[in-house]
Amino acid sequence: MSIKIPKRVTTALINSLGAGVVPRVGLEHIAVGREKEVTALLQDLDNIGEGGGAFRFIVGRYGAGKSFILQLIRNYAMEQGFVVADADLSPERRLVGASGHGVATYRELMQNLSTKIRPDGSALTPILEGWINGIQNQVAQATGMRPNDEGFDDAVEGEILAAIKETEGLVHGFAFATVITTYWRGYRADDNTKKTAALRWLKADFANKIEAKSALGVRDIIEDDSWYDYIKILAKFVADIGYKGLIILLDEAVHLYKISHTISRQNNYDKLLAIFNDTMQGKAEHLGIYIGGTPNFLEDSKRGLFNDLAWKRRTTKSRFTKGFQDTSSPVFQLEALTESEILLLFQRLADVHAVHYSTEKTLTNDELKMFMQEVINRLGASALLTPGEIVRDFVSVLNVLQQNQDLTISKLLHSSGFSLTTNSKSNNVDNSEFAEFTL
Template sequence: MSDEHRKVPKRIAQTVLNSLKGGVVPRIGLPYIAVGRKNEIEALLHDVDIISEGGASFRFIVGRYGSGKSFLIQTIRNYVMDRGFIVADADLSPERRLQGTRGQGLATYRELIGNLSTKTKPEGGALTLVLDRWISAVQADASGETGRMPGDPLLTEAVDRKIVAVTSQISELVHGFEFASLLSRYYHAYIDGDDETKGKVVRWFRGEYALKREAKEELGVNIIITDDDWYDYLKLFAVFFRLAGYSGMMIMIDELVNLYKIPNAITRQYNYEKMLTMYNDTLQGKAKYLGIIMGATPQAVEDRRRGVYSYEALRSRLAEGKFSRPGARDLLAPVIRLDPLTPEEMLVLCEKLSDMHAGLYQYERRVTTEELGDFIKLEYGRIGADQNITPREVIRDFIELLDLLYQNPSLDMEKMLASDAFTYTKSEAVSDQTDSSYATFTI
């Protein structure tokens, strides 16, 4: 076992192996098991450079269930936080959409704001931290320029001027005046130690005020964030985060299949119309310091009856060109289609998992590279595997094998691979993949 793999902290190894065995993507430890997708990651990181210079981007990552779609999204999430970005992510569901008649769009906004993450607070809930750090940084700058200490009225005046300089840039945008006034309100509550007012401002930013009257009485603003305009506030946050010292904002929305599943055609079209607005904004320069990545299955995008392509304005913008094909995808296009991992890449991944498992349970790795090769050959040798096998299936099978070998030292991998149970399980899994449109987990 290599020193590199021995260094994986047990807490991280436990989380990674448990998550993968359960069919979900771990939030931590991804660099230890990253394999393949080098070109896709480079393409998305090129977008990150554009965003940090004041641009915007919109990408769809399209792959079948278990193909590595959510894994790639989480990998990019970690990359951009390391580069000073604030990340907001959410999975769509029947209760969370881009648009809805019962607040489903606002529910998505609330989820995104609740999941705001930074490098120092990657688990989410970073809004208050970001606001407080911004004010502290402005105070420190003003104190350095004036030589005054906190509590000095001249320092407060200098900080006020700096706050106005920031908020004036925001107030020029749609809904920016109210947004800027609330930032100023938060600053004064921070200075006065008024935690109640700070809490009310944060509650407003989170979209938790249901009535304009209530917001007017408590905060002096005449508007609240609604199902129709929540995206405008994400654009405001992106500009504010930049002014607060971050590189930009990356929004990641997964499980677009939940829009595809909406039974009402008119409701689906409203959601696709909202998606078109967001897409056009990023490409036409109406958004700054903002990146949007959406994850979807091929059916959810390409189905002309219910998918994204049922909305002609989106289909004409997103449809793949004549020359792109598996193995030679245009990764500069708005839609990144994930090709399956190669058997060689899966072999490398299984080696990483073997070392991680051995390090977690403190035993000498028993599985040889030759046995790993036999396992991969069996997995990829099934009938229909070229079309139906996914990394999730292979990973779950492999971790189960490692667990059984660890718990039963008398067993060996060769006998387990030759068993009827393994053959039956795999043939069943392949047949299940032919109708996977309602699966629930994505790696």
Template sequence: MIDNIKPKEATSIINSLIGGVVPKIGVQHITVGRSEEINAVVAALEDVKNGHSMVKFWIGDFGSGKSFMLHLLNTVALKQKFVVANADFTPDNRLYSNDGKGVALYSAIMDNVSIQTKPEGGALPTLLEKWIEQIVTKTAEENKISLTDIRNEQYLNLIQNNIMKTINEITDVGGFDFGMVVMKYYEGYIKDDEQLRRNALKWLKGEYRTKTEAKQDLGVREVINDLNYYDMLKNFCKLFVSMGYSGFMVNLDEAINLYKISTSVMREKNYEKILTIYNDCFQGKVANLFFNFAGTKEVLENERRGLFSYNALKSRLLTNKFETAEIRDFAQPVIRLMPLDHNEIFVLLKKLKAIFDYNYKTEISINDNEINQFMEELFNKPGASEFLTPREVIRDFLNILNIIRQNPAVDKNKLFGELEISDERPNEVSLDSIEEL
């Protein structure tokens, strides 16, 4: 039932889902009921490849599969030769701030940069070295110098000049310092100076806090900060495209943490930043950039704290009035994730059983009828219709498989009878009562 799954993917899927989180790799093996959404994303990626930019908002109830959808987007985009990065909004990671929380989000994004050969993140050094190699090869060809000789220190200035020339061609804001730092990275690369390379990488990831420290280590005048990090993301997008990648996809989850910002002024500033990104993408001010945001219905529609509290966003994010539950519009910016139906959950559990057996090199004795029995027990519990999420169904199922694996003589009916429903949703409604500061 599961084709071409790697052992590493199987382990990631089982361990992550038991822990209640989405696996970083292998999500394509457990995808059910999202074919229309995936087809829409593939079409959108084609547009972004052709120079357009895009913003999508993935909206669904707690546990409905928003994070899963973002990880699925990753997998699809990586196959289409996109550079992809993920980050979560947290109380310390925001789009706008004046105390380091904006650049903290940027650092999280850059830490998680992925390419197809490094799907778990940490691909920024690989990309830099690949780009530098392209410059080195081009410089060697133009100057008729062998690829071996061009790496000698005597040609360092020649390479650095070409690095700066190329950076100036593709960047708008902050290009000089960006180019200087990449030159320093190359210098460390040629001179085998690991500290210099680390310092350059630290600057590019937004981890320098003072200009003094950056000037001392790298000789540059600026650092990446709350005000300019978005320009740097756009510079990286151009750099990746110049290397031959299709574009840059940035996925931002847990938008509830913007909704939770207690001061209305700061919350509005964050929503204003979303509006800037939205306008840049849809008005053609940037190319090959794809932003995805994930949040609950409350995050979108709450008129007091949600995105709809900011009128300029509300007018852009209203749902197509002709859409119904049966007739969907996946081309609009907001895509609402419908819950999986019982048939789709059954297929998902069968897939998980196969992956579980593959991972543990075992054959758990649970047949289709018993999977149906498990589902009936769970979905008929009081509160199931209101509180039960796919996350909880999956975790309960895998926990039962683990018990049977380690205790083969256990009574399955007894395990099914002990299933309980709990409300795992965060208390978002009570946030309305938070006093505005």
């Protein structure tokens, strides 16, 4: 094949798509039909890297591509030198909640903190130690001293304190700076107790303020009402130590829409509005926030964001741009893929599959059209427009053909045992409330 993709990437693509989940790697090899959105998102990254903020809703029906776009942002951001954290909202992870639902989301984000050299999460310790090692190298080059020389650690500490001083002026910034200093001093003295305590605090693992005061000498802990303040501090900190900024990705915002208690739901929408205003008004530096949601979550006048006039004013499409997509808007309404784009998607999947199995045999354009027509005949043309389950079916077809070399796609599609995946969610009158596999 003409394309070259590492085996680990093709493995991840085929395994993920065959199981009906969005891959974490290799998305650029199968992305189709989202050129305008990608261009706008890359411009966001440029702006964030220069110190700005960004906030976007990625909105679409079941299977429209929300999760795919969020993962694409994640990969582009890491490649460009950002720190990235992602989490799926759920009944247990919200923005605020009486049982610590907000801080549960923060903990998930910290667990999934990733960088280019640590793309699978748990990057907090590598970020801190990489920064410290970098400062040690700078001091060594500037002074000619070696790590064991007298005065070397003092010089390093001076640079560290200077680097974190910028965060002290932010809300809760003094506590953050104190904890980072404690981590450095634990690193300097090879004191794992201090380092572990600092990491626990940064991950919001302290149960109460008394415990934090005893272990670290700080009176604050990261809680439901303050976790976003610490996200802003972290964005500022990582930018100051050499990264371009922090990108936060929150998927499955439909779970906020599903909150049955009206006041609890509104509290979450109010928290989201505060975050939106903060980033859009330039109060958050080097921070990008992307939220994946359904049309109901945004537009339902009874339970969605549009129930709040403040939200409706900020996110309603301009009356003068009907029929056009404004990619500078805070809302990306994902448009349906065309049949030609779906055909291109099938071709790319077939190519990836052939590369993975080191075979020259792949499906012809006519055979791809045959599969597409079979989908239309059995499920209707609308099924192609949200291809989540169709992609899963297509990968299964590729697998069966690879495992049965004498079998043709025509024989497979017209065999009595072949049936396309159907999903009860797609048969609901309004299926946009459900979590989805999206591509």
